[in-house]
Amino acid sequence: MKKKKIAIIGVLTLTLIYVGYRxxxxxxxxxxxxxxxxxxxxxxxxxxxxxxxxxxSSKKINGPDNLRKFRLNNLKIQDLVAEGTIVKKGDYVGRLDPSSVNEQILDARLNLETSQSKYTQQQLDTTLSLKEERNYIRDLRFSMEETKLELKQSIYEPPATIKKLEISLEKAERGLKEKLENYTIKKRQANAKMVEVGNSVSKINKNLNDLLDLLKSFTIYSDGNGMITYDKDWDGTKKKVGSSINPWNTTIASLPxxxxxxxxxxxxxxxxxxxxxxxxxxxxxxxxxxxxxxxxxxxxxxxxxxxxxxxxxxxxxxxxxxxxxxxxxxxxxxxxxxxxxxxxxxxxxxxxxxxxxxxxxxxxxxxxxxxxxxxxxxxxxxxxxxxxxxxxxxxxxxxxxxxxxxxxxxxxxxx
Missing domain, CATH: 2.40.30.170 (Efflux pump adaptor protein, beta barrel domain)
Incomplete structure (x- = not known):
């Protein structure tokens, strides 16, 4: 009986092992x-x-805002403080490559010298021309005075002689009047030419001063307190030394x-x-x-x-x-x-x-x-x-x- 019980338990055990394995x-x-x-x-x-x-929320740090006026594009960033630098208002941030502006400044100085020389030449020509006109008018007046004096002394001369002197005096008076009118016109012409060359000098001088001010703005300073964070280009890359800015986006960094x-x-x-x-x-x-x-x-x-x-x-x-x-x-x-x-x-x-x-x-x-x-x-x-x-x-x-x-x-x- 005991052996039978053991056999049954053994069969059940083998069955469970098989199922578990299965x-x-x-x-x-x-x-x-x-x-x-x-x-x-x-x-x-x-x-x-x-x-x-x-x-x-961040404050942008921009380069010059008038680049289009001077037809400047793709300006290289020459120097830039490290990203993460803590700055205060007025601290140095970076600098742009000034070579393109320096070329325009050199051209403007040469143009200014040429324009100033033209102004001086026009001034001398005007002075000389008007001086000649004034001398001619003075000579006409002297000639008129002589004719008047002769006419005054010709009361005993034949009527024909007197008539001739009267005609000469009338002709001289008419010539003086015409010369005075011409002098006024020439003076106005001279003034107009002086204004023209003077405006040219002023225009070139103003352009030169604007370029010098622009050159100063190529050195960029912070206008607030904070931590420098580089700006990104359109493709997501950060701006750095060697990167370019253009007139439509002059931002180089920001203060977040x-x-x-x-x-x-x-x-x-x-x-x-x-x-x-x-x-x-x-x-x-x-x-x-x-x-x-x-x-x-x-x-x-x-x-x-x-x-x-x-x-x-x-x-x-x-x-x-x-x-x-x-x-x-x-x-x-x-x-x-x-x-x-x-x-x-x-x-x-x-x-x-x-x-x-x-x-x-x-x-x-x-x-x-x-x-x-x-x-x-x-x-x-x-x-x-x-x-x-x-x-x-x-x-x-x-x-x-x-x-x-x-x-x-x-x-x-x-x-």
Whole structure:
């Protein structure tokens, strides 16, 4: 009797070993069956992105604002203080390459010398010309006086002689009157020419002074207190020594307000559907792993833009940082966890455990020593898991990969 009992126990033991081997060891084709349990608890969905810290308010430090007037373009930055330098109002920031302005200054000085020489020459010509005219008028007046004197002394001369002197006097008077009128016109002409060459001198002199003032503005100073942050070109690269500025964008750096910071990030076409204005965010910083700050989504772009070096479209998202931290600086890399939704006290399983056929969603559920295909209803999901609304209970064991030999099994429908 005792031997019979031992034999029965041995058979049962071998059976259990076989079943365990059958279900919990790799199959003949080398597959491994992975399982997971249905969990109950809080369920969150996050969109995780990488971004860059920046200030929402900053004061720009610009180069000269009248470059177009002098047809200057692509001016090189010759010197620039290191990014992150703390400056005060009036402190030196940088300098632009003055070579193009120096060329214009040299040309303006040569033009000024030429114009001044023309002015002097015109002045001398005018003086000489008018002097000759005045001498001629004086001679006419002397001639008139002589004719008058002769006429006065000719009372005893024949009438013909007197008439001739009267005609000569009338002719002299008419000539003097005409000469005086001509002198007035020539004087006005001379004054007009002097004004013309004088204006030319003034114009060139003013241009020279403007160029000298422009040259002074090539040395750039800070107009406020703060930390220097380099400006960026249209392609996102930071300006530095050797970079160029143009008349339409003369900014070389800025002074950000470190009390008003945000994280600028980008979401892909799939994740952007989940991101909404007002969602809470947890922001980390690669430079300071121990710092985590709260934030809120303040802006979500409606139009995508191509990612550099790729055809993938991304959408800009701005996240305001709640609070301040003295360690946070513009340009630091941020990690942003955007909480898109949260559910309390729900059932969830890994996404790998979900299968579907003919619009029916099901799982492979372990029941005792067997496996059944069980229909389920699912809710929201995140990148790893999905909420179960019906069909499973807490701690149920489900398979993460399809068990071999169960393809034709009937799906146990929900009641």
């Amino acid at each position: 279900y919990f060891t790799p199959s003949s084709d080398g597959s491994i069956y992975l399982t997971s349990q249905v969990k109950k608890g809080d369920f969150i969905s996050e969109v995780i992105t990488s971004g860059e810290a920046q200030s929402t 307000d470190l009390t008003k910071m945000e994280s600028k990030t980008y979401a892909n076409e799939v994740d952007i559907r989940k991101v909404k204005k007002g969602l809470p965010v947890k922001i980390g910083f690669d430079a300071f792993p121990d710092i985590e700050m709260e934030g809120i989504v303040t802006s979500v772009a409606n139009v995508g833009e191509k990612k550099r070096g790729s055809d993938i479209k991304v959408f800009q998202v701005l996240i305001k940082l709640n609070g301040t931290n003295d360690n946070i600086r513009p340009g630091m890399t941020t990690s942003n966890k955007i909480l898109t939704f949260e559910r309390k006290d729900v059932l969830s399983i890994p996404l790998e455990a979900i299968f579907s056929k003919d619009s029916i969603t099901y799982v492979y559920k372990k029941t005792g020593f067997s496996i059944i295909k069980k229909e389920i209803k699912i809710g929201d999901s995140n990148n790893d898991s999905v909420i179960i609304t019906d069909g499973l209970a807490e701690n149920d064991v489900i398979y993460l990969n399809k068990p071999e030999g169960y393809d034709k099994e009937q799906i146990a429908k929900l009641n």
